[in-house]
Amino acid sequence: MISYRNHGHQAWELGGHSLPSTPEQRAALVDIKSQLIRYKDSIEVLEKQQHELEASLSLVIYPVLTLPIEITSRIFILCLPAHGRVRPSPSTAPLLLAQICRSWRDVALSTCELWSSFYFDGPVAFDLTGFGLTANPIVPRDNGARALLQTWLSRAKGYPISLGLNTTFRTVPPAFASLVSSVSEQIQRLDLHILPQQFNRFRLFHTPFPRLQHLATTHSTDKDLRELLKEAPALRELRLLGKEFTLNFSLPALTRLEIREEISKEIFLDLLAKFPVLEHLHFSLEEFGAETISEASIPTLFPHLTSLTLASSSSCFALRLVTLPNLLKLEIPPFAEPTVVLPFLSRSSCTIQHLVLSLGTCFMEEDDDEPLEEALTWLNTFPFVVTLEITSWPALDSLAMYLDSKSLPRLRYLTVSSSIGRNTPDVDYDTLIEMLRHRRNPAQAVKLQKFHLKLDLLGRPPDDHAYEWCPGYLASAALEDLIADGLDFRVSFSSASENGSYTWPAPTDTDPPVPFFP
CATH class of the missing domain: 1.20.5 (Single alpha-helices involved in coiled-coils or other helix-helix interfaces)
Structure with a gap:
């Protein structure tokens, strides 16, 4: 240019x-x-x-990034579900924690306990690279599952493992079946809710489970269960659902047994004899012929049993066959008859400190005092109760009157549940507050530490909101004073209009997680 x-x-x-x-x-x-x-x-x-x-x-310097790795790791562990079952999801721990930043990812991947639980629920498609999991019953059942399971549990290293399978597949996913066998020596808890024909293809038999302590199973045959338990000498807790088991095996370390199906009186006595250190038993006695069971001339003595759940009213008749001198916790089902339970209590001379009482009548007809008299009879039967849980209280307006210190002088922890019908009276908070103040009086030998009221509003009209059942302004102020004084007070509601639940006062982050098994 x-x-x-x-x-x-x-x-x-x-x-x-x-x-x-x-x-x-x-x-x-x-x-x-x-x-x-x-x-x-x-x-x-x-x-x-x-x-x-x-x-x-x-x-x-961000304070959260200056925490010691041990503290950050412990916080991450507290993000896991309180019940201990971890179902992999990119929106919950531990996968969520590994996506925040590089520092948190390093801590999450090095925390073995975060990866020690894996529960598999039905048809799921896995995408390991993107940490994505989506429900899709059309994809092949083993699509990416093997890689995810192996990678997931490899991070647990030597930590005890908890595994669960609840599936509607005709066959057990091959990835899960082979994985259980490969890590069997690390498994501490195992939940198997599968069909009987799947056990034969599961390749669990003759696989050692030296660390297995908790087992829950559904629909397995008695033979399959017996073969499996031969390889689990350290089993402490066993939960059986789905059918009657003869329990023709011995577990010397078993301390907790839960059987959901009905059993005969012969099996009831036999299992107590087979498990010499059993501490907790949950069972239901078959209804046919239960009332004809007569008092044994010499009831069998079982000194180790400390907790007993009677899952049906017919189960109470099994108490005529045994003496339990060290029983501390008793769960009484609806429609149980005090005349059946009282001789057992007198003979055993046990001190029930934790009582779970399920009253038979939820709603009362007008001028019907029989349910309240039944409740009072039960309360007067257990004067040494420290922890009391009551379901289906018949009348909320009488709640405070029947829970005074005269009937339960040692009571410290109280939980009451009730269903709210169309004609159920309102909660009498004023009388309830007076009862709580009386129980919290310093002059009392034992002060009430906890009171939780659980109300089920699902039977109410859709426009009946939970907040309408909460304490008013004056009652709220009085209850807040009791809470500030140290009372653990809570009213919770199950309501369709509030998307399932509502709590007063609102729960805080400091509320501890509730333990749950299995």
């Missing part, structure tokens, strides 16, 4: 063509240069501010 001057004008020769300049072009060029100078000054100011802010931010 060659330039030249002609009559005071600058012209440009480009590609054989001459483009004469104009005053407008020169003026535009001057304007552009002046704007560049002006913006250059502004850019320099902005760059200076940028550097100052970056330097200031580099000095900021």
